[in-house]
Amino acid sequence: MEAAAELAIQATGLTKRFAATVALDGVDLTVPAGTIYGFLGPNGAGKTTTLRILATLLRADSGTARVLGHDVAREPDAVRARISLAGQSAALDEDLTARENLRVLGRLIGHHSRASRSRAQELLDAFGLADAADRPVKTWSGGMRRRLDLAASLIATPELLFLDEPTSGLDPSSRAQVWDTVRALAEAGTTVLLTTQYLDEADRLAARIAVIDHGTVIAEGTPGDLKAATGAGQLHVQLAAPEQAPQAAAALRRVLDLPVRPGTDPGSLSVAGPAADQAALAVAHLHRNSIPVAAFALARPSLDEVFLALTTRAADDSADPAKEPVV
Amino acid sequence: MTTVPAAAPSSGPGYTSSDAQALSAAPARPRPAPPGPVTAALTFAWRALLKIRRIPEQLSDVIAVPVVFTLLFTYLFGGALAGSPHRYLQFLLPGTLVMAVLLATMYTGVNLNGDLAKGVYDRFRTLRIWQPAPIVGALIGDALRYLLASALVTGLGLLLGYRPHGGVGGVLIAIALVVVFAVALSWVFTLLGLVLRSASAIMSLAVVVLFPLTLASNAFVEPGTMPGWLRAVVHANPVTQLVTTTRAAMDGTVTAVQIATVLAASAALVAVFGPLTMRAYRRHE
Ligand SMILES: Nc1ncnc2c1ncn2[C@@H]1O[C@H](COP(=O)(O)OP(=O)(O)OP(=O)(O)O)[C@@H](O)[C@H]1O
Ligand SMILES: [Mg+2]
Numbered sequence: 001m002e003a004a005a006e007l008a009i010q011a012t013g014l015t016k017r018f019a020a021t022v023a024l025d026g027v028d029l030t031v032p033a034g035t036i037y038g039f040l041g042p043n044g045a046g047k048t049t050t051l052r053i054l055a056t057l058l059r060a061d062s063g064t065a066r067v068l069g070h071d072v073a074r075e076p077d078a079v080r081a082r083i084s085l086a087g088q089s090a091a092l093d094e095d096l097t098a099r100e101n102l103r104v105l106g107r108l109i110g111h112h113s114r115a116s117r118s119r120a121q122e123l124l125d126a127f128g129l130a131d132a133a134d135r136p137v138k139t140w141s142g143g144m145r146r147r148l149d150l151a152a153s154l155i156a157t158p159e160l161l162f163l164d165e166p167t168s169g170l171d172p173s174s175r176a177q178v179w180d181t182v183r184a185l186a187e188a189g190t191t192v193l194l195t196t197q198y199l200d201e202a203d204r205l206a207a208r209i210a211v212i213d214h215g216t217v218i219a220e221g222t223p224g225d226l227k228a229a230t231g232a233g234q235l236h237v238q239l240a241a242p243e244q245a246p247q248a249a250a251a252l253r254r255v256l257d258l259p260v261r262p263g264t265d266p267g268s269l270s271v272a273g274p275a276a277d278q279a280a281l282a283v284a285h286l287h288r289n290s291i292p293v294a295a296f297a298l299a300r301p302s303l304d305e306v307f308l309a310l311t312t313r314a315a316d317d318s319a320d321p322a323k324e325p326v327v
Numbered sequence: 328m329t330t331v332p333a334a335a336p337s338s339g340p341g342y343t344s345s346d347a348q349a350l351s352a353a354p355a356r357p358r359p360a361p362p363g364p365v366t367a368a369l370t371f372a373w374r375a376l377l378k379i380r381r382i383p384e385q386l387s388d389v390i391a392v393p394v395v396f397t398l399l400f401t402y403l404f405g406g407a408l409a410g411s412p413h414r415y416l417q418f419l420l421p422g423t424l425v426m427a428v429l430l431a432t433m434y435t436g437v438n439l440n441g442d443l444a445k446g447v448y449d450r451f452r453t454l455r456i457w458q459p460a461p462i463v464g465a466l467i468g469d470a471l472r473y474l475l476a477s478a479l480v481t482g483l484g485l486l487l488g489y490r491p492h493g494g495v496g497g498v499l500i501a502i503a504l505v506v507v508f509a510v511a512l513s514w515v516f517t518l519l520g521l522v523l524r525s526a527s528a529i530m531s532l533a534v535v536v537l538f539p540l541t542l543a544s545n546a547f548v549e550p551g552t553m554p555g556w557l558r559a560v561v562h563a564n565p566v567t568q569l570v571t572t573t574r575a576a577m578d579g580t581v582t583a584v585q586i587a588t589v590l591a592a593s594a595a596l597v598a599v600f601g602p603l604t605m606r607a608y609r610r611h612e
Contacts, residue, residue, distance in 0.1 A: 018612075055453050058612055080455040081361065091450040093374070095381045104377070107370040108454050110359035119356060136381060152450065156358035188355050 006069075008033040008160050008191035009054060013063035015215075016049050023049040025215035026063070031193055031208075033068075036186045038206030038223075039195040042311050046215040047195040048088050051162050054193070055085045068159055084158035088165050088195075090149040094138040098129055098148050101137060102155065109156045116155075123151040127177075142169045150178060154185075161185060163194040167201060179205060199307055213311045226306050234299045235271045235279045240292035242267025248291050255282040267294075273309070274298075364457035371464020379468070388434055389476035393427035397483050400547060408548060413488050420484040420491075421501060421574040422546030425566065427480050428473045428509045429541060433533035435469050436516030437526045443611065459605055462517050466510055473509045477502040493579030501576035504589050508569055511593035514600035521607040546570045565592060 009031035016024040024046045031037045041047050052058040054067055056076040064071065070078040093101050099120050106116025124130045127147045132140060137148065150166060163182070167175040182192050182205060196202055202209050203223050211219040211226070219226055227233075235256075239248055245267055249260040256274045263270050274282065279298050286293055362370065379386060400419055405412030439462070442448055451461050481489075481498060491498050519529050543557065544566040550558045561567050572589050575581040 052449075052612075057449055057452055059610075077455050080453055081358070083453065085450065085453045087446060087449050089446050091446040091448075093378070093447050094445065095378050096374070097381075100377050104370060104374050105450070105454075107373075108362060108367060108451070108456055110361045115359075155356070157355035158358070185355075 006033045007031065007066075008035075009037075009065070009067055009193065011050075011054065011063065011065040014050065014053055014060045014065060015062045016046075016053065016058065016060055022215055024053075024060070024063075027212065027215065028217055029210060030220075031191060033191050034186065034189055035207040036182060036192045036194065036205045038202030038209040039193060039212065040197075040199065040202055040209055040307060041195075041212035045212045047212060048164055049215075050212070051085070051087075051164050051193070051195065055083060055162050056080055057085075082159040083162065084153040084156075084160075085162040086149045086153040086164065086166060088168075090145040092137050092145060092149060092152065095136055097134045097136055098124060098140075099133045101148065102152060105152055106155050111155070119155055123154065127151045143171060143174050146170060147174060147178070150181065154181075157185070157188070158190060160191045160193070163192060165195055165197060168197065175201075211307065211310050219306075219310050226310075233273070233276070233279075235274050235282065236263065236295075236297045236299065237269045237271075237283065237286070237293055238263075238265065238295040239267040239269070240294040244291050245269065247289070248286055251285055251289050251291065252282050255285045361455040364460060367456040367460035368463040368467065371461050372467035373464075375465055375468025376471070379472075385434075385438075386472065386475065389427070389431045389472045390479060392430055393423065393476050393480045394483060396427060397423045397480055397487075401487060404547070416484060416487055416489050418549075418574075419547065420480070420489045421577050422544075422570050423484075424477060424480045424501070425505055425570050425573055426541045426546055427476045428505050429512065429566070430533075430537055431473060431476055432469075432509050432513045432516055433530060433537065434472075434516075435465065435513040436518075436520035436523075436529045436533070439465065439517055439520035440523065440526050440529060443521065448611075458609065459601075462604060462608065466513055466517075469513055470506055470510050473506045474502070477505060491577040491579075493577050493581070497576050497579045497581070500581060500586070501573045504576060504586065505569070505573055508589055508593050511596040514597055514604055517604045518600050518607055521604065521611055540564060540566050544570055568592070 007030060009029055011027060011029040014024050014027040014029075015022075027046065027050050029039075029050070039047050039050070049058065053060050054065055054072060056072050056079050059073060064073075066072070067079045068082050072079050093104070096104070102120035102123060103116045106119050107113070109116075111119060120133075121130075124133045127150070129144060129148055129151070132144065137145060140148070146166065146169060150163070153161060153163075166182070167178050170178065179201070182194065186192055192205075194202075194205070206223065208220070208222055209226060210217045235252075237248070237252070239245060245262065249262075249269055252258075252260050252269065252271055256271055256278055258271050258273060260269055260271050262268070271279075271282075276298060283293060283296050397420070400423060401412045401416050405415035405419075409415035409418060448461065481502065491501075493500070516529065516533070519532065523529050523532070543560055544564045545561060546566065550561040550567075553561065569589060569592075572581060572585040575585055
């Protein structure tokens with residue numbers, strides 16, 4: 001990442017309460033311009049709330065956010081002129097047809113009547129929605145609505161696009177189409193901040209990822225950074241002599257200080273979460289103690305494992321900070 | 328209609344040619360200059376008209392209510408109150424006009440509340456437009472609905488034998504005053520639409536307020552026979568002023584002061600509830 005690259009989003013210490021609920025508890029977010037940035041977190045973590053603050057729909061209780069160089073609270077119009085938002089629930093007029101929806105929005109963005117008409121047609125064709133274009137949106141399927149919602153946010157190409165779970169409820173081919181669109185936008189220079197529940201989606205698309213839980217960002221980095229930092233991979237060891245399993249388990253536990261579980265095959269053991277160099281030492285330690293190893297593998301963590309490791313750790317911490325994981 | 332472009336080569340493994348084609352067909356478009364306040368408001372008015380075209384049944388409140396009330400009051404009370412339905416109609420019609428249009432104002436709040444619940448306004452609020460445009464545009468659409476209700480009541484009245492002494496000019500002044508006042512009153516309902524949680528809450532509040540307000544006025548009966556306290560209420564009721572002025576306009580006896588009073592009351596409503604509505608709109612979460 002070029003350190004000098006200008007920032008699309010710079011948020012510090014955003015907080016937001018809804019009555020008794022603390023939705024955001026000090027969110028810091030730095031998104032470089034021109035990249036796809038993934039925003040991950042479990043339900044209720046505060047993703048949508050953060051996006052709505054950045055898109056000028058909500059006011060933070062405290063903290064500051066600059067979007068494309070403008071303060072969201074003090075210069076909302078400057079921000080609005082450059083962004084576009086496709087929210088979590090499709091923001092469409094159910095009673096109108098798709099074409100009417102797009103034409104109304106085209107006019108509101110500033111297109112003249114002719115231009116808004118031709119842009120509507122262009123987008124309907126591009127998103128494969130032309131066949132249903134003149135049917136009221138309320139007769140559309142959920143996936144079609146999501147695609148129309150994305151199309152509606154691209155009537156004018158924004159400098160920064162907020163996508164709140166853009167592929168939830170889409171079939172695989174529609175999802176691939178959305179990914180393609182997002183990539184093409186990023187290549188053309190649009191910064192995309194997208195929230196998602198699908199970790200493979202963030203893994204495929206995002207240059208950087210922030211993980212949010214209980215209203216704070218608990219991890220940030222490239223997908224590779226996150227996987228490396230949590231070290232949530234699995235070390236699998238297959239012993240040459242299954243009867244040595246108890247000694248082997250004790251030896252691994254001594255080196256790694258992690259719980260060791262027997263595998264399904266006799267004489268197989270697995271350990272969740274060791275760092276790669278520690279795993280290498282552990283295998284060497286078995287060898288030095290005359291415990292022959294038939295096979296071993298260090299499975300790279302999936303982003304799902306990273307996510308679970310991070311968010312459950314945060315949940316444990318908040319439940320009881322003093323509590324250590326029980327072996 | 329554009330022709331379908333030939334399939335472009337696949338953009339990468341796992342993507343179909345239709346995806347690549349999709350992208351080539353929707354090139355980036357720079358953002359034009361934002362629309363001015365008038366264009367923005369008129370676009371929202373156009374949206375309101377499109378919605379009416381798509382769901383004409385939403386006009387039932389400005390069609391059925393006026394027709395039913397005019398017929399019902401004329402024939403139910405006409406004989407008893409004025410000796411004959413025909414004679415009562417001469418007195419009643421301006422009153423039903425006011426009632427029909429004022430009752431229709433509650434739907435401004437109901438519609439706004441429904442739009443907000445569906446998230447359509449989220450997108451509008453991230454656009455760089457004159458912030459009151461969505462509400463002003465919706466009110467332009469509502470003004471057309473009020474005109475429709477006024478035309479129906481007046482047309483029906485004329486059919487039943489109502490003869491305004493003020494002639495065409497008087498009728499037009501009367502309708503204009505009622506519609507202007509109703510649009511101003513609509514700002515009360517835009518505020519309620521933003522502040523109250525549900526459409527049914529707005530409806531019940533509107534019914535509790537608007538019905539007593541229109542009934543406890545001189546719309547249907549002269550206050551002469553009422554007990555003193557009620558007469559005081561009726562005289563203080565702004566609907567009474569509006570009905571009196573409307574009646575005078577239809578009779579051709581309206582004074583400049585009466586017209587100015589209605590316009591001033593309308594301006595006062597907008598001056599108070601316009602800013603309150605916009606404040607609630609900006610803060611709506
Ligand atoms: N308008 C609101 N009124 C009250 N509470 C709210 C409101 N919006 C959000 N919250 C609460 O704030 C917290 C964060 O919500 P938010 O919608 O930001 O989560 P999220 O990360 O987007 O979740 P999801 O993945 O389910 O969409 C939740 O506890 C939610 O209940
Ligand atoms: Mg959400």
